Amino acid sequence: MQLIIHRGTHEIGGSCIELESKNGRIVLDIGMPLVDERGEQFDFRPYRKLSGPQLIEKNILPSVSGMYRFDDSKKSPDALLISHPHLDHFGLLHFVNPALPLYMSKGCHKLVELSYYFNEAAFDFEKIELVTPWKLFNIADFTITPYLVDHSGFDALAFLIEADGTRLFYSGDFRGHGRKHIVFDKIIKEPPENIDYLLLEGSHIEETDGDYDTxxxxxxxxxxxxxxxxxxxxxxxxxxxxxxxxxxxxxxxxxxxxxxxxxxxxxxxxxxxxxxxxxxxxxxxxxxxxxxxxxxxxxxxxxxxxxxxxxxxxxxxxxxxxxxxxxxxxxxxxxxxxxxxxxxxxxxxxxxxxxxxxxxxxxxxxxxxxxxxxxxxxVHTSGHANVRDLKKFAEALNPGTIIPIHTFSPDKFREHFLDKVRICSDRERVNL
Ligand SMILES: [Zn+2]
Ligand SMILES: [Zn+2]
Incomplete structure (x- = not known):
């Protein structure tokens, strides 16, 4: 299996991951960036008039071949999976070819559709597959098990993805201290086994946010x-x-x-x-x-x-x-x-x-x-795991390799997970 993290190896927001197996290709998330290259709040407005290829050239749109409305002459990926309905995970979806099969949870679908409604845009995707937590499904030669996770985004999922004999777990955004902490506890108690690679979010690898614990x-x-x-x-x-x-x-x-x-x-x-x-x-x-x-x-x-x-x-x-x-x-x-x-x-x-x-x-x-x-x-508590829960999670899943994602401080992962950590670069093609 090959992995390309188009965005997210060194930043929070704009997540997009492409996975290619012998006979298939899938994409996880198509998020709007939260920061620009100067580290300031990202603003899409100056780019609104640019064409699709120009947006790719400027690294605003991830360069995923055949995925977009303007790019439908090329072979398209087999599917796009959305982990949860936060803009930094689905905010560039309107560029995607509506013929591409879209996989997401029922709650995610409802909220994404509503966000289109309030933006007065047509949600014209033709194939929407609603996935049920813990019920595996297949796309090309990928076998995928969605896991319900505790997050401030509603009905959020993590994905266990298997192809070519490699098992990769994408954590999505998650925490262990929200109202659904029971699903966090469950995965710690009965973790998926033999994980080769864990793509682990690290929004709070350097700190915790909020005065309240839970x-x-x-x-x-x-x-x-x-x-x-x-x-x-x-x-x-x-x-x-x-x-x-x-x-x-x-x-x-x-x-x-x-x-x-x-x-x-x-x-x-x-x-x-x-x-x-x-x-x-x-x-x-x-x-x-x-x-x-x-x-x-x-x-x-x-x-x-x-x-x-x-x-x-x-x-x-x-x-x-x-x-x-x-x-x-x-x-x-x-x-x-x-x-x-x-x-x-x-x-x-x-x-x-x-x-x-x-x-x-x-x-x-x-x-x-x-x-x-x-x-x-x-009065607030974060939607993301603190260091204690990130460690608990990584220990339970016990992967061969941890790849930091959704973090501004991938280096900090080394302090906690030592030589298990492999820091990737955006757009780097990695052989798993
Ligand atoms: Zn989120
Ligand atoms: Zn996020």
Whole structure:
């Protein structure tokens, strides 16, 4: 088997891996980069007018022969597998030829499709294969077993891939301290055997992010804050971090607050309720309500006659203002500005429940809250494994070789995994 990591050997984001066997070729992930070559936040906009081949030349699009819409005269790969619905793993999918078979989990499919919907783009893939965790399948001469993993991205998978007598395990993005830590514990207890190569993510090989150890600790931290009935709280979080949405909902239940979401979030939660019945829904009662905001997303939902579905769960702005201590509001641009315009941000705190770096980079947001004398409290735990769990994972799988991926510090792997580590370069063709 041959391996090419097109991007990810020395960076977090934009993951793309190509595997070639005697009779087949598959691609794992087609992510949007998170950083540019100067290490600053990646911005696709300056490249929008470039052609496909120009994007390949600039190393924005991975050079995978025959994979793209503009490149369909060449022999295409046999399939593209998406590990989970984070943009740094699927963000360049719209360049891919829609005839290429696409493999992903049911939850990943739902969220990727929704992201297309909100971008008003057609999701026109012709062959979508929904994979079931732990149920193996074949593509050409590859045998693949998907493993459900614990991650802040919903319904995330790792893949065990076997071909030409070689066994490779791609960890995808994962952690051991979220709401699905049971699947992490399971793989530690019953690891796949005889792994030759482990492509191991190392987002936190050099540090851990967040003040809280586990998702449960985040929930408890929220409960402690929300018990202060004098205050109105906003919470900044990703609508697609479903573990976090569950933590917030549970904290609201325990403190008798109403988690106020926007229609966009309500639709995301509704779209994945068939994947897990434990995901809180807009119509579950007093601890979750929908506030209709004046945003582009809301207008789109109105145009498509979707908004009406959430009317029965609607909470009115004036009701929130009358009894601020009973609510926790999911922060959105439209909402915070409405509260500001009406001078309704007194005695308010913002719970920042995302990676601290986003806040540090967002000066406008910090200025907005500071201007309103709103205190910002960080309550978060990372979507990625800490060093302790990375080591546990690598020890359990006991591979012949560990190849760092999804990391800014591949060298750090050597401190923990010694001579098992093989550091690759982006676009290097490696014989396994
Ligand atoms: Zn991820
Ligand atoms: Zn990632």
């Amino acid at each position: 998702e449960e600790a985040v929930e408890l931290g929220l409960v402690e804050l929300l018990n202060n009935k004098e205050k109105l709280y906003f919470i900044a979080t990703s609508s697609q971090n479903i573990d976090r949405i569950v933590s917030i909902y549970r904290a609201c239940k325990k403190t008798n607050r109403t988690f106020v979401i926007d229609p966009y979030t309500a639709l995301i939660l509704e779209s994945i309720k068939s994947v897990s019945f434990a995901i809180p829904q807009h119509d579950w009662g007093n601890n979750m309500k929908v506030l209709f905001t004046d945003s582009r997303h809301t207008k789109l939902l109105q145009k498509d006659s979707i908004l009406g579905r959430f009317e029965k769960s609607e909470v009115k702005y004036d009701d929130i203002i009358k009894d601020k201590g009973r609510y926790l509001i999911k922060d959105t641009f439209a909402l915070r500005n409405k509260f500001d315009a009406d001078k309704n941000l007194s005695n308010t705190s913002l719970i920042y429940s995302m990676w601290k770096g986003y806040l540090e980079d967002d000066e406008e947001l910090r200025v907005f809250w500071a201007k309103n004398n709103v205190q910002i409290i960080h």
